[in-house]
Every structure is written in C-alpha cells, then in structure tokens.
Amino acid sequence: MNRKLFINDSHIINLGKIHNRAGNITIIEGDQLIPFSVKRVYFLYDVPGGAERGGHAHRNLFQLIVAASGSFDVKLDDGKARKTFNLNHPYIGLIVVPGIWRELANFSSGSICLVLASELYDERDYIRDYNHYLNYKNDTFTI
C-alpha cells in the first residue's frame, strides 16, 4: 500500500506561531495538524559542514521534519520524480510519507533538524539500498 505513495503525497505545512515580545512558540499536536500520532521524536544536531544524512526510505513510517534552527535541504525521490525542499523556518514542517527515498544535505552551522515520527525505531522499516528501493517501488508499477 505504502509503495503507492509518491512525492506529491509529501507536503509542506505551516505550523503557525504564537508571537509576542518575548519570542515565538510553535505547537505540533499529533492527529491535529499532522496526519499521524507521534510515537517518537528525535533531532539531528552538530552536523558537520558538507555532511549528508538520510539516504534511505521507510516502508511504513510517516515523519514531520522541521528546521527547528538554521536550515537544510530535504531531497525526496519516489523512484520517478525528485523534489528538494529547503527548510529554513521553525514554523514550517515537511510531511514525508512512507515509501519515499530521502536525503538531507546542506546543513547550516548550528542547525537542528527536528523529526516527529509515527512509529518507534525499527530497523526493519528501513530500505537503505537505493537499488533495493527502486525494486520495491517497481513492484508498485507492475501490480
């Protein structure tokens, strides 16, 4: 089923912010603005200049990716089309649906990549080899 999700199923959402003189707050509530319950939160930080992360797809995991600080690029690939999102505001999130290959790159110094995930960590949910990924997606097109 999730093999049939494509880049256009991934999308940017505006999380909004509550602003006052003492600063901003952005709230993310599972099942409200985002289409899943949050089971896990993790964040990437101290990413060295020039480093790339990701380089995998998930079979069932939904994620919301936010540049909580700084900026970076999220490159999505569904086996047919590719699209790069530059995330650079803490109130903007990118929903990444299952079945999409993703790479994260061009992290600015001090950036923080916040990820909210629909499932607990499970290595069996990962596809880490790109050719394996293409075969996985191609099964979609032959069904």
Ligand code: TYD
């Ligand atoms: P990985 O997802 O491969 O990182 P990235 O895609 O950002 O390059 O995870 C890196 C390591 O951390 C890998 O050994 C698995 C481990 N890990 C966990 O144990 N739990 C988690 O929730 C995550 C995201 C990673």
